[in-house]
Amino acid sequence: MRNLFLHIIFGSILILGISSCATSGLKVSKSDIDWSEQSPPSINKIYHSIYLIGDVGGAAENESTIPLIELKKQLEVDDRVDESTDVVFLGDNIYPVGMPPVGHQDRPLAEHRLNVQLESVRAFEGNVTFVPGNHDWYEYGREGLKRQEVYIEQYLSQYDEGFTDYFRPSDGCGNIDVMKIADDIELVSIDSHWFLTDKEEEYDFSNCEIKNRVEFVAAFKDTMAALQNSKVMLTMHHPLYTVGKHGGYYSKKTFWLPFTQVNSKLILPQPIVGLMQGIMRSRISPQDVNSAEYGSYKKYVIPPIEAHGNTIVAAGHEHTLQYHEVNDVDYIVSGSGSKQGATRMKDYTKFAYGNYGYGLVDYYKDGSIWLSFFAQKEEANDFGLVYRTKLK
Numbered sequence: 001m002r003n004l005f006l007h008i009i010f011g012s013i014l015i016l017g018i019s020s021c022a023t024s025g026l027k028v029s030k031s032d033i034d035w036s037e038q039s040p041p042s043i044n045k046i047y048h049s050i051y052l053i054g055d056v057g058g059a060a061e062n063e064s065t066i067p068l069i070e071l072k073k074q075l076e077v078d079d080r081v082d083e084s085t086d087v088v089f090l091g092d093n094i095y096p097v098g099m100p101p102v103g104h105q106d107r108p109l110a111e112h113r114l115n116v117q118l119e120s121v122r123a124f125e126g127n128v129t130f131v132p133g134n135h136d137w138y139e140y141g142r143e144g145l146k147r148q149e150v151y152i153e154q155y156l157s158q159y160d161e162g163f164t165d166y167f168r169p170s171d172g173c174g175n176i177d178v179m180k181i182a183d184d185i186e187l188v189s190i191d192s193h194w195f196l197t198d199k200e201e202e203y204d205f206s207n208c209e210i211k212n213r214v215e216f217v218a219a220f221k222d223t224m225a226a227l228q229n230s231k232v233m234l235t236m237h238h239p240l241y242t243v244g245k246h247g248g249y250y251s252k253k254t255f256w257l258p259f260t261q262v263n264s265k266l267i268l269p270q271p272i273v274g275l276m277q278g279i280m281r282s283r284i285s286p287q288d289v290n291s292a293e294y295g296s297y298k299k300y301v302i303p304p305i306e307a308h309g310n311t312i313v314a315a316g317h318e319h320t321l322q323y324h325e326v327n328d329v330d331y332i333v334s335g336s337g338s339k340q341g342a343t344r345m346k347d348y349t350k351f352a353y354g355n356y357g358y359g360l361v362d363y364y365k366d367g368s369i370w371l372s373f374f375a376q377k378e379e380a381n382d383f384g385l386v387y388r389t390k391l392k
Helices: 004-021 066-077 107-121 141-157 192-196 213-226 251-254 271-284 290-309
Strands: 048-054 087-090 129-130 179-181 185-189 231-235 309-313 321-326 328-335 349-353 357-364 369-376 381-391
Touching: 048 066, 048 179, 048 328, 066 107, 066 357, 066 369, 087 185, 107 141, 129 141, 129 179, 129 185, 185 369, 192 290, 213 290, 290 309, 309 357, 321 357, 321 369, 321 381, 328 357, 328 369, 349 369, 349 381
Parallel strands: 048 087, 087 129, 185 231, 231 309, 309 328
Antiparallel strands: 048 357, 179 185, 321 328, 321 349, 357 369, 369 381
């Protein structure tokens, strides 16, 4: 009887684990299965474009990353007008713990990981925005974030002395940054990690426009209302919807071999440990959707977005490419700039892929908006278009 009970428990855990498993393969919803047959207007009908690439801060020493190499190529050869194009880096610009002080043993690698990003856009004459992520805050906190901001802006201002505001929001504040990038398009950037973690006792935010979460919630609502007549591209690090590990969906390797997440050589099959680790983490870590902090983040940010009615939300955090449509709002995840991940499909998911890549949003003169994902392809050692769809 005891053995039967143990088998039932183990079987239930196994079923739960398998049901939450994710894979890195390319996934497209049934409604979008014929995506390649869709044709956007000609490129000369575009009036603004936004490249979206996140979690790029993991380049190996003396190397760049596949998406950065490909992005640089595309910026050099495509027919989009630089002055009508933006590139947005969606956080986690330096792994694993942001920008160390000068003289620290990890400073050279951190600088290299930023340099490959900065070099990819050095000759680009459009707008460049870096949004902070959780890893940019780790270890060195607000001071490390400020060091990163100074480094980025000093580097790029060498090539464009007339513009230096590349890091938004700036100064480690929880401010809501708004920049008009076209007559009817506003780029809004927020620091989602600032919201998810309580820093008011650790840092003095008296020099910031927004000093706490209560002020942020009110200001975000007011900002979205004030932009009612504009198209909004809202950029942050943490996605509001995700079908990756931060949403509680893990790869089979994570489930069966959980200790490899700490050390790749610890190949010890422990599915129960893997499942329990996933369940506990998803409810405890503020970096995961099922935590209380993340729930509060979604509770206060989503309603103003839905009330606005003309917002595209772009984030990183997950090392994957995803596109979701929820309550007529388009949610893009583009976080595979230097790392890969795994995904599942949900009812609201149109596309998900766990390979290296980045996203592109094109605004056309006829009012239509198109999303494209470029990535390392599954079937060949090739990089190119893997998905495209009309958003509006």
